[in-house]
Amino acid sequence: MIRAAVIAFAVLFAANAFASADHLSNPALEARAVALQKELRCLVCQGESLDESNAPLAADLRRLIRERIAAGDSDDQVKAFLVSRYGDFILMKPPLMPSTWLLWFGPLVVLLLGGGVAAFVIFRAGKRASSETS
């Protein structure tokens, strides 16, 4: 009984994600599938991509990606299909849209603002330095 429970646990919580859900025999297509599953996240685990995850749902999605690729979908079509099903949440790279402008352009704004302030400070300190020497 205990032994059975242990085995059940082992199957449920297998720590390694072995992504061999279904290998595509065509290496080029398989490479596309692997690249895609690195850009998509596992929906039930925290912060893991489909590539890393060992959750059953992730295995299903890995199989689904291969089905779509085998059926002739482009990478974007596969993504669009998954987004229509699960929302933007599935994308590791958030899409660019008005509600993510702050996310995508924020770093640039901080950099420009910081650069501006630094330029101002340097200019002022330089003026002070030249007035001291003259």
Add this chain to the structure above:
Amino acid sequence: MTGEIGQLSLALALALSLVMAVTGLAGARTDAALSREIASGAASGFFVFIVLAFGALTYASITSDFSILNVAQNSHTAKPLIYKITGVWGNHEGSMLLWMLVLAIYSAIMVFTKRGGARLTSAALGVQGLLASAFLLFILFTSNPFLRLDPPPFEGAGLNPLLQDPGLAFHPPMLYVGYVGLSAAFAYAAAALITSENGADWARAARPFMLMAWIALTLGITLGSWWAYYDLGWGGFWFWDPVENAALMPWLVATALLHSALATERTGAFRNWTLLLAIMAFSLSLIGTFLVRSGVLSSVHAFANDPRRGVYILAMLIAAIGGALALFAWRAPKLEAGASFEPISRESALLLNNVFLTAAAATVFLGTLYPLFYNAFTGMRLSVGPPYFAITFAPIFVALLILVPFGPRLSWRKGDLKAALRTLAPAIGIAAVAGIAVLAIATPHSLAAAGAFALASWVIGASAIDLLKRQTRPLSAYASALAHAGLGVTLMGIAGTTVFRSEALEVLAPGQSMQVAQYTLRLGRVENVQGPNYQAERAVVDVIANGHTIAVMTPEKRIYPVEGQAISDTSIRTTGFSDLYVALGEQDGGAWKLRAYVNPLAPFIWFGGAIMALGGLASLWSRLRVKFARAAEAAVPAQ
């Protein structure tokens, strides 16, 4: 009995921390010498009782005293002794107590060294007292580690197997020494604002604490990354996971702080900015603690979280950050403003360093917290994963690394850019050669990898040249050279592993082989092994290169029956330049899944972190040596 001692110690520590807060702050006044005495005494007492409380919990864990709820929930008699000790902070309550212990140690050091004079120390102790009482209230009312269980169970529930690892023994304490060390910098900054003791005294007083914090954060992050690499079983070393980011943000700002404080001490430049950075660095540490402990952003690290506690930490966060910023807004303008320097100077270089580091920290902050706010405002969920950081964070850091070598070559107030470029010219040559060599020799031919190696060689080469070209080599010159070179070494590791990794995954029956890079791996047998508190399947894998067996590797799959979890214990064979990494997967009929990687230069990632920390140590030692020399000088005439 142990529980009562712990409980009582915590209550007494709370009382003393309140005394410390009130008398410490009152001691900021010139004529309040008695207050200062009381504050020092209270801080010493507070230290003693926190040590007692922590000792009590450790004792309870070692002796498997399951009448204490925390021990019953997180320990087990069969757990090896080392994990009974380290397991003390492998859970929420214990880790909060560790946080407190580190704060108490820093406070004791502040009392003992009295850096920056009696008034500044007193005010800083007052701020530490405020922080300590807030945290102790939190511990006593929401996270009491000494709650009783009646009747006590016969056996404990055990500890998450992922945490039963030597990496756990040092990773969290290191991070806490870092986080809380920044509280000392914060306390001195607030003390400078409270006492209006203008000038750079506070920065000089806080520098050893900043350095200790930075070294500890560097080592803590390095250890955490290494632990993830060998423990999670698929060879990744950084996940841009919220909890990793929570440690990275204070590190970035602490790095900026170390550089900015240098200018403040030396020439009085950027006084207000340095104060603000000290406040931000600790605020981010608090936010980090909040993110990890509250569970708002669950992650792979979410081994111990509880959303109910979030509200309290959030309130504390707002009070501490808001209070400090209000104090800053009120007092900072009264501090005398800026110094004068030429546009080409060490000061300008440090300022640019700060712009990039702050922007990098802001990027990590946005990426980490955006999903949370997005969900709050739109009700929808968003993921911000590694591709985001590759696009935003990486370019900022590349720009920073291009500029890093110039800083040490420019003089204070007025530098000479042409002379710096002439001196650094050989490093540009080294970088070009390295980039071209990588592009020509390594497969796959990758422009990104070539660029990364060129950049890393530029930083490392320039650090070496900087040392060689100096007439005198004070320890502080080694400090910056090592810290900068460490960045380059880490970058090489990241680029090597990411671009040139070989990967293989196959299902093997005993006797069958698979190929990864230049190695043939032959699965010998899979045996059952009994560990102290786990059962394992251990694969015996022969590593064959050029027809010879060069090693036998034994990756394991461990099942922890008490905790009901399975984890993989990977086997890594390293040459220092490259790792062969093998993980055992599930059984499939009579065969096993075997995952293997060759990770070129992977060890460099952590070597680089260690080199950076060594640079920090050199800087810390140069400071302390000066202080000891002065103390010895002062002692001589007295005799």
